[in-house]
Amino acid sequence: MSHRVRQVEAIANGTVIDHLPPSTTLKIASVLADHSDQVFIGNNLKSSDTSKPGKGVIKIANKELSTNVLSRIALLAPEATINIIRDYKVTAKGPISVPRSFTGIALCGNHNCITNHDECTTRFHVINPKPLTVCCAYCERNFPADELTIL
Amino acid sequence: MSFSGRHIVSIKDLSREDLIVILRLAQQLEAEPQPDLLAGTVMGTLFFEPSTRTRLSFESAMQKLGGSVIGFSDSSNTSAKKGETLADTIRMVNAYTDVIVMRHPQEGAARLASEVATCPVINGGDGANQHPTQTCLDLYTISKLFPQLLDGSAPLRVCFAGDLRYGRTVHSLLNALTHFHTELLCCAPRGLEMPSRYIELAESRGIRVEHNADLQECVHDCDILYMTRLQEERFPDPVEFHHIKASYRLDAQALEGARDHLRILHPLPRVNEIATDVDMTKHAHYFEQAANGIPVRQALLSLILGKCTPEGTLLKTTAEKGKGASA
Numbered sequence: 359m360s361h362r363v364r365q366v367e368a369i370a371n372g373t374v375i376d377h378l379p380p381s382t383t384l385k386i387a388s389v390l391a392d393h394s395d396q397v398f399i400g401n402n403l404k405s406s407d408t409s410k411p412g413k414g415v416i417k418i419a420n421k422e423l424s425t426n427v428l429s430r431i432a433l434l435a436p437e438a439t440i441n442i443i444r445d446y447k448v449t450a451k452g453p454i455s456v457p458r459s460f461t462g463i464a465l466c467g468n469h470n471c472i473t474n475h476d477e478c479t480t481r482f483h484v485i486n487p488k489p490l491t492v493c494c495a496y497c498e499r500n501f502p503a504d505e506l507t508i509l
Numbered sequence: 510m511s512f513s514g515r516h517i518v519s520i521k522d523l524s525r526e527d528l529i530v531i532l533r534l535a536q537q538l539e540a541e542p543q544p545d546l547l548a549g550t551v552m553g554t555l556f557f558e559p560s561t562r563t564r565l566s567f568e569s570a571m572q573k574l575g576g577s578v579i580g581f582s583d584s585s586n587t588s589a590k591k592g593e594t595l596a597d598t599i600r601m602v603n604a605y606t607d608v609i610v611m612r613h614p615q616e617g618a619a620r621l622a623s624e625v626a627t628c629p630v631i632n633g634g635d636g637a638n639q640h641p642t643q644t645c646l647d648l649y650t651i652s653k654l655f656p657q658l659l660d661g662s663a664p665l666r667v668c669f670a671g672d673l674r675y676g677r678t679v680h681s682l683l684n685a686l687t688h689f690h691t692e693l694l695c696c697a698p699r700g701l702e703m704p705s706r707y708i709e710l711a712e713s714r715g716i717r718v719e720h721n722a723d724l725q726e727c728v729h730d731c732d733i734l735y736m737t738r739l740q741e742e743r744f745p746d747p748v749e750f751h752h753i754k755a756s757y758r759l760d761a762q763a764l765e766g767a768r769d770h771l772r773i774l775h776p777l778p779r780v781n782e783i784a785t786d787v788d789m790t791k792h793a794h795y796f797e798q799a800a801n802g803i804p805v806r807q808a809l810l811s812l813i814l815g816k817c818t819p820e821g822t823l824l825k826t827t828a829e830k831g832k833g834a835s836a
Contacts, residue, residue, distance in 0.1 A: 470636050472617040477594045496617025497638055498519065500706060 365415075366400035372419040374441040374448075375431060382434045382504065383414030389434075389508050390427045396420070417443075430463050432456045433503045436490045459483045460492065464506040471497035482506075511819040512812035516623035517631045520641045520681040525688035528648060529659060530821035534808035535649050535801075543807075543823065546816050547576035553606035554580030555598070556633070557589065557613045562777060563633045563642070566802035567610050574807055579605065599625045608814060629813040637677050643776055644681040646805040650798040651733060654772050661690040668694040668727045671737035671757060671782060673703040678776040679737055683707050687714040695720045696727040698753045701743060724757055728767050734759075734792075736775045736782055760784035764792055774798050 378386060383401045396419040402412035422442060423431075431438055432454045442450040462479045473480045473496050482492035482501075490503040510527070517523075523531075552571045556564050560582070568578045581587055589598055595618055602609055603626045611619055612633040619632030619639070634640040652658045655665050667686060669679045673695055683693065684707070693711055695703045695718060702720070711718050721727050728734060739757055744750035758781060759773070775783060775795040787793050811817050816824050 466617075468616060470614075470616055472595065472613070472615040472621050472635075475615055476618075476621060477596050478617075478621050494617065496620045497636070498521070498616070 365403050366417055367398045368446060369396075369398070369417045369419045369443055370446055372417065372421050372443050373423055374443060375416045375418075375435075375454075376413070376439045376441060378414030378416065378435045378438050380412055380414050383416065385508070386414075386431055386434055387416050389430050390416075390418070390423065426463065428454060429457055429460055430508050433460055433464060433490070433492075433506065434508065436487070436503070456484065456487065456490065459495075462509070464508050466494045466497060466499070467501045467506055468494065468497045468499045471499070473497075512817065513815035513819075514629055515813050516619075516626075516629050517641055517809060517813065518619045518623050519632070519639045520644045520684050523641065523645075523685070528645070528685060528688060530819075531645050531805065531808050531812065532649050532652050532659070534811065534817060534821040534823075535645075535804040536653075537821075537823070538807045538811070539804040543574055543811075545575045546811055546823070547571065547574040547814060550576040550607040550814055551605065552576055552578050552580075552810070553602045553609045554578060554582070554633075555602060555609060555611040555613075556580070556582040557584040557611070557618075558634075560612050560633065562799055562802060563612060563640075564610075566799075567631075567633065567642075567806050570803050570806035571810060573803065574810065576607075576810070580610075595621060596625045599630075602626075603628055608810060631809065631813070634677075637675060639681060640677055641681060642802070642806055642809060643678055644685050645809065646798065646802045647678070647682050647735070647774065647776070648685050649805045650774060650794065650801045653801070654794065655732060655770075658689050658691075664690050664692050665733065666692045666694065666731045667733045667735060668696055668731035669703065669735050669737070670696040670724055670727060672701045672739050672743060673697040673737070674701040675740070675743060676737045679703070679735065680707055682735065683711060687711045687716045691716060693718045694727055694731055696722060696724055698722060698739070698757065701739070724759065725763060728759070728763055728771070732768065732770060732772070734771060734773045736773060736779070738778070738780055738782055754781070757782055758784060759787055761786040761790055764790055767792065 380402045387399050398417040400415040404412055436456045438454045440454050441448050460482045466473045466480055471494060481495040485491050485493045491500055492503050493500050554564055564582055571578050599622045608629050609626055610631045610633050611622055613635050616636035616638035618635045619630060623630040632639055632641055657663050658665055673679050708718050739754055741750050771792050772794040773792050777799055
């Protein structure tokens with residue numbers, strides 16, 4: 359007899375971020391949730407297909423995410439999926455949208471970039487979607503997106 | 510795309526057509542000096558770090574066109590030393606000048622300046638990133654030596670030698686050359702090879718890139734040899750640096766058997782990678798290359814200050830119009 363146990367608590371309303379690479383789950387949780395949120399985090403979860411690598415899941419109760427927060431998640435985990443939950447039902451589901459550029463959400467990894475020294479909002483252009491690679495609009499250096507420090 | 514009011518920040522901002530307009534106008538200005546073209550305009554030179562050729566050639570170019578120059582070449586005497594942000598310095602200088610030429614030790618500084626200024630900004634070097642006017646003068650030098658660069662009648666074989674990993678001049682020139690019919694040869698010691706993103710860029714534009722770490726072999730296998738300086742701080746082991754430095758030194762003897770038309774370029778300053786006995790050979794062309802900074806920078810100033818049509822045809826100056834009316 360099969361015995362299915364929910365690995366992460368269900369939420370009545372809110373957002374589920376699924377299919378996160380385990381290395382990004384905790385980082386994403388820290389950038390998107392504040393102390394008043396009810397958050398459930400699962401990491402290295404195995405699906406029924408045990409040949410697949412583990413994944414991360416974050417559930418935030420009673421909250422739908424802003425475009426700015428979604429951009430931050432996209433930068434760290436471009437293959438994540440977003441599920442909107444209402445009354446325990448998935449009302450919308452889809453891959454996260456990766457914008458063509460990211461403004462003001464990450465620090466440039468080049469210590470000698472002017473953005474790390476002067477009054478300036480960082481801006482990165484996507485130059486390669488997979489693996490997600492971005493180019494700083496100021497110093498023109500390329501970076502794997504998951505190596506950037508998220509603001 | 511019209512040049513009037515445009516910023517010149519990165520070589521990536523210039524198309525093949527833009528580059529051709531700049532080169533043709535430089536040729537025209539060299540042949541027919543225009544001493545009144547920029548009369549009444551002021552260029553601000555903001556050199557936050559030392560420069561010899563770039564600053565002096567920009568100032569000379571502006572003065573030969575009738576314009577004037579204000580600025581500084583030592584930021585320790587400016588408000589930057591008091592903690593003023595670059596953005597504020599640019600806002601202030603913007604009010605005093607018609608065009609800003611700047612060099613700054615931090616990458617991206619010229620891009621930031623271009624977003625703050627309402628007058629055009631020319632990047633005279635931002636850290637290890639870009640130096641687009643050096644690239645334009647390199648390209649102008651090559652096009653004067655080898656007109657086939659522009660007419661595309663035969664491929665031009667260009668060898669980059671030295672520090673290809675950190676040298677901004679070779680990165681920008683490679684980028685520009687990929688717009689033309691060229692074959693590229695990279696000659697670098699281990700650890701200082703051309704970054705793969707530049708190789709991929711060239712290959713994506715159908716340009717073949719070869720690699721050969723032996724400078725002696727490369728000398729015999731190219732039309733242009735573009736030498737760059739090896740910097741000791743790039744080598745963790747000083748013994749290795751001195752060993753490699755010896756193998757990347759070009760002297761007159763090494764040029765025996767080179768193609769008759771081989772020309773050697775160098776962005777300067779050279780240290781000891783080119784022996785002084787090369788200066789006397791027909792192959793040396795680096796001082797002429799530095800001199801070409803004047804017509805190229807004149808062309809850029811004329812274009813962005815709106816003294817030319819988008820195709821690069823010079824507009825008549827007020828003095829010339831007056832002469833025409835009285836005749």
